[in-house]
Amino acid sequence: MIQTNNQLRNKLLARVLIPMAIVMAVSGVIGYYQARNFVNASYDRSLLEEARGLAEQVQVSGKDVFLDMPPVADEMLRADSADHIYYQIRIVDGEVVAGDMVLPAPPDTPQRVEYYDTFVQGEAVRVVSIPRSTVPMEPAIVIQFAETLHKRKALANEIVVAVMAPQFALMVLAWFAIQQGIRVGLRPLKTLTRSIEQRSPADLAPLPIAAVPQELLPLMSAFNAMLLRLGNAADVQKRFVADAAHQLRTPLAALRIQLERALREPDPAVREHLLQQLVGAIERTARLSSQLLLLARAEPGGETVQPGERFDLCALAFNTGSNWIPRALQQNVDLGLDTPAHPIFVRGEPLMTGELINNLIDNALRYGGAQITLRVSETPQGVELSVEDDGPGVPAAEAERVFERFYRVPGNKVDGSGLGLSIVREIAHGFGAECGYRQGAGGGACFFVLFPNTPEAEPEA
Numbered sequence: 001m002i003q004t005n006n007q008l009r010n011k012l013l014a015r016v017l018i019p020m021a022i023v024m025a026v027s028g029v030i031g032y033y034q035a036r037n038f039v040n041a042s043y044d045r046s047l048l049e050e051a052r053g054l055a056e057q058v059q060v061s062g063k064d065v066f067l068d069m070p071p072v073a074d075e076m077l078r079a080d081s082a083d084h085i086y087y088q089i090r091i092v093d094g095e096v097v098a099g100d101m102v103l104p105a106p107p108d109t110p111q112r113v114e115y116y117d118t119f120v121q122g123e124a125v126r127v128v129s130i131p132r133s134t135v136p137m138e139p140a141i142v143i144q145f146a147e148t149l150h151k152r153k154a155l156a157n158e159i160v161v162a163v164m165a166p167q168f169a170l171m172v173l174a175w176f177a178i179q180q181g182i183r184v185g186l187r188p189l190k191t192l193t194r195s196i197e198q199r200s201p202a203d204l205a206p207l208p209i210a211a212v213p214q215e216l217l218p219l220m221s222a223f224n225a226m227l228l229r230l231g232n233a234a235d236v237q238k239r240f241v242a243d244a245a246h247q248l249r250t251p252l253a254a255l256r257i258q259l260e261r262a263l264r265e266p267d268p269a270v271r272e273h274l275l276q277q278l279v280g281a282i283e284r285t286a287r288l289s290s291q292l293l294l295l296a297r298a299e300p301g302g303e304t305v306q307p308g309e310r311f312d313l314c315a316l317a318f319n320t321g322s323n324w325i326p327r328a329l330q331q332n333v334d335l336g337l338d339t340p341a342h343p344i345f346v347r348g349e350p351l352m353t354g355e356l357i358n359n360l361i362d363n364a365l366r367y368g369g370a371q372i373t374l375r376v377s378e379t380p381q382g383v384e385l386s387v388e389d390d391g392p393g394v395p396a397a398e399a400e401r402v403f404e405r406f407y408r409v410p411g412n413k414v415d416g417s418g419l420g421l422s423i424v425r426e427i428a429h430g431f432g433a434e435c436g437y438r439q440g441a442g443g444g445a446c447f448f449v450l451f452p453n454t455p456e457a458e459p460e461a
Contacts, residue, residue: 013179017171024167027167035163039159051128106142109140111131113129120148125146126152313346317385368445369391381450403437434449
């Protein structure tokens with residue numbers, strides 16, 4: 001968890017500092033070009049002044065052009081500790097009158113003052129070209145004055161450094177400030193991490209959110225909701241284990257007593273009778289174990305039943321109900337099916353819905369009368385699955401309690417575990433369906449499950 005916090009801090013720093021570095025780099029490039037343009041404009045003005053001073057020394061006599069400048073003046077003109085100075089007096093479309101022959105001719109015949117960049121002896125130079133105004137019949141003259149770019153580049157670099165150095169220092173300070181701010185901001189998360197790490201596995205109490213930053217509240221709320229669900233699931237499992245242990249302890253003890261009695265019985269006929277009773281007790285215990293496992297699967301916190309598959313409830317009711325016909329015939333019970341001629345589709349899990357139907361029919365065969373009807377019908381509220389019998393029914397005071405686990409109506413002598421209707425309720429709730437009881441048309445019991453109406457679950461012709 002500490003490593004995760006470090007990764008989060010590093011990601012936050014990267015997401016803040018990388019854009020800052022990009023902005024600083026772009027600012028540096030823009031600043032460099034701005035500084036270069038400023039320096040060029042300044043040195044170009046100086047270059048133009050030098051060229052104009054040189055132009056004043058040019059003399060024209062008829063068709064003769066010459067430079068009237070002593071050697072000392074030439075030395076002073078070229079005196080520059082950083083750059084090399086070049087100049088040239090050229091007759092347009094003609095010969096070079098004075099100056100440096102290595103300086104190339106201007107790209108075009110200048111009509112006004114023009115600046116351009118070129119190379120002299122492999123080195124970049126900046127050139128200003130000035131046309132000399134002449135009278136008619138005198139030759140057109142171009143004065144060029146050039147210098148290398150050492151001073152310009154040096155000054156531009158100094159300006160960029162002077163501008164970027166404070167920005168770089170500001171970025172370093174921002175890095176320290178942001179790092180410290182993130183460390184302080186993540187401190188509640190570290191405190192929360194230590195609190196979770198120090199908790200025992202059994203402590204599922206909600207985490208305190210009073211000192212949690214606003215940005216973490218949705219995460220904390222979701223985490224506390226998950227803890228609440230885990231707590232509910234743990235409580236369900238504890239209750240299930242306690243109930244299962246209580247319900248299995250007595251039958252297993254009875255099995256052991258019956259088995260020991262059968263082993264001690266010398267009379268073969270009596271021993272055979274005891275063994276037959278033992279087989280029945282084993283079947284009841286197996287049925288109880290199966291129902292307990294099914295209840296654990298259907299209950300919240302167990303293997304959650306989620307409405308997913310769309311299936312035909314009429315077909316499932318027919319196939320599941322058919323499996324109970326042999327037992328119904330054995331008990332002389334008329335088990336009937338009442339469904340529409342067309343399919344009725346609901347959304348759920350067919351296997352668990354089949355177990356729901358099994359428990360409803362088993363309950364009716366145990367406690368109902370001689371007539372049982374498994375019915376699927378359409379209502380304005382949804383699709384209803386019901387099992388109705390003509391037995392004694394359930395007293396009104398007991399109608400709600402019959403869905404409780406291990407509850408049996410007082411005075412009922414029929415053998416059972418009291419889990420069947422609890423399983424029906426949990427499976428129905430898992431599908432988002434309602435489960436209930438009402439008195440049947442003939443005065444008997446009618447247990448029903450109402451599946452909600454959805455656009456996808458409408459009956460198909």
